Amino acid sequence: MTSTDTPPRRSIVIIGAGIIGCSTAYYLSRHPSFSPSTTVRVIEASINGPAQGASGKAGGLVAQWAYPKELVDVSFAEHVKLAKKHNGKERWGWRYVETGSWEGRALLGEGSGSGVGKGGKRKSLEKTLGLNPDISEWDRKSKGLPDDLLWVRDSLTDSYSPMAATGETAQVHPYQFTTSMLDLAKEKGVEFVSGKVTSIKQLDGQVTGVVYTKLGTQEQVEIHASDIILCAGAWSPSLVPGLPITGTRAHSITIRATPGTIITPYALFTEITLQQAGKNVKRVTPELYARPDNEVYACGPGDDSALPETVDDVQVDEAACESIRKHVSFISKELSEGTVDKRQACFLPIVKYNSDPLVGAATKIANGLFIAAGHTCWGICNAPGTAKAISQLVMDGKIRCGNLKKLDPSRFS
Template sequence: MSTVILGGGIIGSSIAYYLTRDSSPRKNEEVHIIESSSQLFSAASGYAAGFLAKNWFASSVAPLGALSFNLHHELAAENGGAEKWGYMKSTALSLDVSDAPGRTGLRGARGDDWLRQGTSRAEAAAKIENPSLTLLQNEAPAWLTKQRGGRVENISHGETAAQVDPPRLCRFLMDTATSRGVKLHHPAQATSIITDPVTGTLNGIKIQDLNTKTEFIIPCRNLVICAGPWTAQVFKTLFPSSGARIPISQLAGYSLLLRSPRHTVDQERETYGGRSHAVFTTYPPSCGFSPEIFSRHGAEIYIAGLNSTQIPLPARAEESPAAMQKEQIDELKKVAVRLLGKPAEGRVESSEDVPNMDDLEVVREALCFRPVTNRGTPIVSRVRDDLLGGDVKTEFEDGPVEGRRNGGVFIASGHGPWGISLSLGTGKVVAEMIDGVETSADITGLGV
């Protein structure tokens, strides 16, 4: 009996990858991925920053974070990830240009506060890693423009941060999974659950091809919903009589992908030794957000941090560009020039409506929607039968039982901006839950 995965982003691709690994007891069973967009990785999986952290997480997520970080390293080492998807070790820095009197450095706030309040994600690192807050101006990369009164602090120690190019990693996972026999259906969507007419047991799912509008049924006992910010909608569609509320909503995020004459491929290789930099800023309150900047393989620079909870979620991910607001992109461009443009003595200020990008080249403007939960941590869990509405049974026994072959409904979503970092760990533990073996990380705090 097959497994159906609803969502073909980084989480769905990772689950399929680990379900079909050689050591999986289900490697010869059918796996199907259902993706509603006609363009793969057109949501956050394709437009994320790709920053990886080992220990920047709340206690309930920490085991999954450490597992996933180690899996990223192993996957890259075994498959040439440095070239194939830009895997690089990273140095994480905090840049404080807040102009606040009596600054005392990073405050160590709750790990997800920065997400909605516009403060710096570096505060999570300060709480977890507790570094000595030493001025390290010589740690700043040459592509970062010096700020008057700015203070740079190293917030990563040893080998605890890394960087990837998300769409290239997604493509590797998806291509590997489909080469192993995983069947990808897109654009398509799940419309209803099929149950045994006598027992009420889940035994299939009805799928609609969004191009032809034809419907077909895939027999299955295992169903995984990992549809990003659309997860709650998908769950409600498939289990309309359920009283359970899946607390996953959307957080829109703008980003720019840039090139700078102060950062070249030769510098990436020779000056920085093939190492990336991640810069988390504490910006003046008047800015309204704290920019995040990442150098990536091939001398690309990614800047983001301008988020919104007010933009409605589109029906499909590929419709996101239509929701982009020009004034927001312009604001991000202005900040990019301040942080990455020519030094002040060589800069030409512009009063044009469209910001003068100085000598920076804009490779891509983007808006994507990330799935967030109200508790700030993801949901990675089996859904109990009593939460499915009473009309569906899955014959799933609680607790890890070696060799179990019963079915289940699972949710893996709500990772916020940590989807890429937590992807491989999530894929592995969901595959292990489906396989009926003990999970490689404790996820008891990530239930529905």
């Protein structure tokens, strides 16, 4: 074990450089009481740096209709402010998107997997011959398809319905947002440390520091900490055993549509009924998020794969990625002709008992220990609110940005 450093006045350690840890580093570095005598270190276990887990592989939807409401109310407004202050449009792809629920069918084994339904062929023939030119327009309208949503096959659409009003849903590129938060925090003096934290030290009910293994070595290092913020996502219980957090693996892909194709900004929650020989054989529900530069992110269902030792050990099941690609290609010609750039998997951190994330002080375990973990499917949306609240709790002793009592970790024994 090497050096325990001389304790400075305030030494804050953040465990985990996902979106929660990196955003917390940012908000601490912008807190009015932050000064050069405050040390903030973000320790990350991935050899590849920050945002290698769910925070780099999520969809990136930021919605006023997300949950829990108390956290969303703070977070959405903070996302807007951050984007304005740091040019989020260029830096992390911040923009507003339309969101809708899309239902339709795909015909397996017909049209060589293209999923083109009979109606589609009829309509295109009518169009070619100049007959009934308005039928397709009428058909689209009756299904609720917006005029500018042209990258899903209208012939396979049963219905489309908007899920929120314009302006209520936005998006970020999660990897770019997370790494930007860290870079902006580093500009103010926050340090990034490559290491896997192996234990949290405490004495007489007060945290005193952490021990971590330097990546690529066996070397154990102990550093002093007056405050420790646990932001290790699904891995959080490995450092605080008994925390009611688990992880579910989910796969996703990104597809780049061919140049010249116009992919308008929609997030689609789909329900596709796969049909074969006139029978419904399966229902699949990939989510599709259009991103700037003609990229579309698509994710599939979770599975019960066990949480591996670190984020770098997460296995990607190629078959799971391929099935997302196939399902998405059925319903979109533009995506079927595009190039798959990424095939990936990550672990969604979930609080057991269908509960809200844990955001607050873990006084039942030790003074100076804070937990910000278990953000389920809204961690990208809720990172700024979580980070702002935790930075206030650490620096001022209380959360001032909203009433987040229901997220207090001490609700669990």
